[in-house]
Amino acid sequence: MSTFKKIAIALAVFLVVAGAALWWITRPVPALHTLEETSGTDPVLAEPAPQFFPTVGIAKPIGWADGEAPTAAAGLAVNRFAEGLDHPRVIYTMPNGDVLVTLTKAPPGEVAGGWLTNLVAGFLFSEAGAGGPSADQIVLLRDADGDGVAEERHILREGLSSPSGMAWHDGTLYVANHDAVLRFAYEEGATALTGEGEKIADLPPAGNHWMRNILLDPEGTRLYVAVGSASNIGEGGMEIEEGRAAIHEINLETGSTRIFAAGLRNPNGLAWNPWSGELWTTVNERDMLGSDLVPDYMTNVPLGSHYGWPWVYYGDVVDERVKMAMPRFLTSYTRVPEYALGAHTAPLGMVFTQGGTRMGDAFARGAFIARHGSWNRYPPGGYDVVFVAFDERGNPLAKPVTVLESFLANEDETRGRPTWVAWDGTGALLVSDDTAGIIWRVVNPTAAPGAAPQRNRGARLPPRRNLIGDPARAFEEPPADLMPGSF
Template identity: 45%
Template structure:
């Protein structure tokens, strides 16, 4: 028996054993959702549950399932791991194409994780580029495709302000000059910030409504400070960057992996979608959607959902005492990444609220996420109703394969919703049926 065969057996045993243990303990099927979720007691997992579907992609003619009253088409197929979307003032659409790397493999579980993630198309060689997509004739399909910017370091978030394109590379924010209608940017760009690489690698960017500041999401290096809190300094936070001075500061902390960022227009509040920690159970703790207060601390790594202490972490009682309870639970391990505000009137049957791209779980005995959902708002806050599906069907009913995994979401030209699908390698376009 070769070394690869031994490792393959280890992978299978770790996955099957962890799932069997969860079943023996009794799985919790009720999702932890809403303002006051029923979060099960933590059950620390000696062997974390490791379950992901095999990435298959979409066969010709196969598309996600749209909610009643909606239809979906491929705006731009045959991309390479598109993660995030930004619409330029002239209607051109930018798609950042990037992929996580495997990191250091030190243990049998690391190898099991790497093998599982590779099978699910979640790690590999990153394209490290941004592609420009243009729909000249307005038929909902981009017929023009150009490499807009390449040779980047896992590019993710983008923002266009005053003829400058800001790009969130994993190692920092870059600025590039841009002229309206340009189809390619050349040159090294200008570095504005430097971030530590590794771990949660995405760097989302959102401009303030007045365009004077940028907000950047930076996730943690590890699950719960596994390599010590010194290694986590400057991470698990949302940064504010002043465009005039070039100075940046931590705007909010204790956010394990804040990816999606969006403004709520009535209140002017910043909102984010956060991926919570692993290894405590199917629904413990839930990922969440929350408004973000300047100077606010949201618990990671010491506690979750307010002041629920995580006993696996050396504690800081003073920090726990200040932890803010998030606004709205999204269920355990949904990997809620994409976030955008949806005004009433864009999609029939959907009023004001937030759209969330749920990439899908790996640390659960029964998979969750793998869909695009809508959280209704009233008076500037979630109403408390359960999320509603906008797009589903990314995951096979038997959970063995995924056709796609939604990530970034944004409002596109002509009142549509655009969705980046990094396993299907496509940008989907959702409109009224």
């Protein structure tokens, strides 16, 4: 046998073995737990299974046929509020009922993590229907006759830079681009957003997580901005994570900013809990620890709180993959999320029930969350809208309840991806479906408008008059001067 034939045979054998090895390492690793088990107030935390090559199981969008709609829970009806939109993401309803929608995609550029991460990211964006240039628009949708369908559509503003969050107060509209927060003079009812926007804050640009949601406080004096990380677990170094994986607070009167809460890998939905008055957010947790880790979540975010990213998750579970030194005593103050929403379900938009909402008694008190859907879980999870009931004190209960069933057509294809939720002016729930270009409207047609949530308020605890013993154990064995009747 000639040397050339030997080399050819050896090369052929190598290619077969290499192909088989590549096929084997790219096979999805199935979940061992159900989404329900990785959801709720006490989720299962599986043993980590670090991956060099992630489980990739994204469903390719195929759209909805004419007349098709997602299946809603019993008692609810769903219709198309608007369609033919170019990748609608964030929805914001004005006080007069006009609905503003950002048409947006990720800005161009590389993400942290090297060539392999960028290769996978490019493939995922393309497969998920999120590739291509961003429309960079805000569109106004108006349902003037109240029939549940927007008959008017106006391009409110063009030329933005991957816009996401919006908030309005007293003649001013705030818009979050991926790299800055702008404000515009804007009166209700206007069908164009004119004039130059004033930049009130720079933001860390783009990164692995480019959406920037914003929320005003009830008084309209402070603005909260959710900024996701530039990487999965800080693999690009912590220098590029400055100001990321955090919620920022902007004082609109003084212009000062501060980090309000940190250690949140990719916070998105922001909402005020109407029973406790606390700020809540949805968070997408880290990847490449297997199909069962780490559960995404929603949680309250008190001032100064830290949720562990990238070093730990769920309070004190150390991520051994992180190479950077952990801050001293981190696990002594890292908070545990309040409520898990399932591993890799990608929760984005979130709203609480409020006065006037028309979803019926089964959905009278709680939060609605759009779960955008997994790209690295097998079988896929999310691709739905769920409801989480809350008690009268503002604490989440039980397991998520389906509001709109999975948009999946099968394990490999999905009709759309629910992205954001907001209330319209009639008390119906609006849901953006970014890959299908549709805004869905969900309502219980027989339900009366719900009552406004009652803020839970109690008497303040009396001040300690004497420091006795260990303060951390004060409420295990309270001193006499803190007992009822002692003051």
